[in-house]
Amino acid sequence: MALYMTQFAYTAEAWAALAKKPEDRGQAFAALAEKLGGKFREIYYCFGEYDGLVIYEAPDNTTASAIIVAATAPGHLRATKTTPLFTMSDTMALLRKAGGTTYRAPMG
Numbered sequence: 683m684a685l686y687m688t689q690f691a692y693t694a695e696a697w698a699a700l701a702k703k704p705e706d707r708g709q710a711f712a713a714l715a716e717k718l719g720g721k722f723r724e725i726y727y728c729f730g731e732y733d734g735l736v737i738y739e740a741p742d743n744t745t746a747s748a749i750i751v752a753a754t755a756p757g758h759l760r761a762t763k764t765t766p767l768f769t770m771s772d773t774m775a776l777l778r779k780a781g782g783t784t785y786r787a788p789m790g
Contacts (some may be wrong), residue, residue: 696758
């Protein structure tokens with residue numbers, strides 16, 4: 683399965699609800715991911731443009747997208763950004779593949 687990272691930002695209302703009644707959102711995301719054919723790895727919270735991120739596996743981009751669409755449907759997130767992640771083994775394979783070909787740059 684492929685590995686994905688989705689950064690998320692909560693709405694002010696979601697933060698208020700979590701402050702009033704703290705909840706492990708990793709458990710909720712894990713249940714959703716598994717229901718749709720994925721596998722939850724970890725959730726982290728952070729400072730900055732996004733409030734946190736989840737790392738998860740999915741068999742394909744369609745499943746990864748479905749997980750995020752379902753996760754945003756309740757309206758408690760104001761933004762998400764999903765990035766496919768590559769293991770070092772995957773990266774080495776893609777570098778070998780890319781290195782075996784050439785591509786002409788635009789001529790000016």
